[in-house]
Amino acid sequence: MALNVTTRDIDRVGTRPTALFLHAYPLDHRMWEPVIDRLDGVPLMVVDAPGFGGSESFLDTPSLESYADQIASVVGRYGVEKVVPIGCSLGGYVALALAQRHPRIVSGIGMIASKADADSDEGRIKRIETLVGMLAGRRLELMEPAIESMFSAVTLRNNPELVQQVKDWGAEASREGLIWAQRAMSVRPDRLEVLEELGLPGLVMRGEDDTFVTPEQASRMAAALGTQVVEVRSAGHLLPLEDPGAVSRYVMTLYLKCK
Numbered sequence: 001m002a003l004n005v006t007t008r009d010i011d012r013v014g015t016r017p018t019a020l021f022l023h024a025y026p027l028d029h030r031m032w033e034p035v036i037d038r039l040d041g042v043p044l045m046v047v048d049a050p051g052f053g054g055s056e057s058f059l060d061t062p063s064l065e066s067y068a069d070q071i072a073s074v075v076g077r078y079g080v081e082k083v084v085p086i087g088c089s090l091g092g093y094v095a096l097a098l099a100q101r102h103p104r105i106v107s108g109i110g111m112i113a114s115k116a117d118a119d120s121d122e123g124r125i126k127r128i129e130t131l132v133g134m135l136a137g138r139r140l141e142l143m144e145p146a147i148e149s150m151f152s153a154v155t156l157r158n159n160p161e162l163v164q165q166v167k168d169w170g171a172e173a174s175r176e177g178l179i180w181a182q183r184a185m186s187v188r189p190d191r192l193e194v195l196e197e198l199g200l201p202g203l204v205m206r207g208e209d210d211t212f213v214t215p216e217q218a219s220r221m222a223a224a225l226g227t228q229v230v231e232v233r234s235a236g237h238l239l240p241l242e243d244p245g246a247v248s249r250y251v252m253t254l255y256l257k258c259k
Helices: 027-035 064-077 090-101 121-148 155-158 160-172 175-186 193-196 215-225 244-257
Strands: 005-008 018-022 044-047 083-088 109-112 203-207 229-234
Touching: 005 215, 018 027, 018 064, 018 215, 027 044, 027 244, 044 064, 044 155, 064 090, 064 175, 083 090, 083 229, 083 244, 090 109, 090 175, 109 193, 109 215, 121 160, 121 175, 193 215, 203 215, 203 244, 215 229, 229 244
Parallel strands: 018 044, 018 083, 083 109, 109 203, 203 229
Antiparallel strands: 005 044
């Protein structure tokens, strides 16, 4: 299994860590382009999850842990010693798994529109029902409204081109990728204690109109990291696309704190 990895300036990293960007479901590395275009001079890696973008599908049991292990292996092959994982939604879950399983390579963490909680029983059932429906031929019927629900009303009204772009990306995700992601997310454990034990700089960002991450969930993560929640107005669950300027500014602030 090979992960698709995009890198920039990692040969000039020196003593600085590398920013590691992990995308949301059901997208791929392209969702981060508006953010990383604003991060001149920051060495970075952007990874596609299994079955998304240019990454091959996993053949073993779907788990965020095995994906995190693969990322750690790739980081090592590139000669990178330290990373600052920045994850949106699914990407945040992966960042937590990486921090738990490979803490020696982590210099800080960015949780963007993500959470540390495990799925509730109801949420787990809903994931499986949605997956079954998509595999039964109702993919567009189920995915398009789900993607729309990730955006704020402001974005839906003022930026329909962005909404359609994300729908197009979602339509490109492989069947195997969708299965892997939904199954892996459904069995993830609660990892709030990972943030409590990390003892490193952290960033928690949430769109004020995010219906997937509650203010309470974001506040618990921020408290565990000893920081404050950055709440972005007129934004929903896809902050890196809805307000890339705000995300890039706060990511840069986090990055400069990491060693």
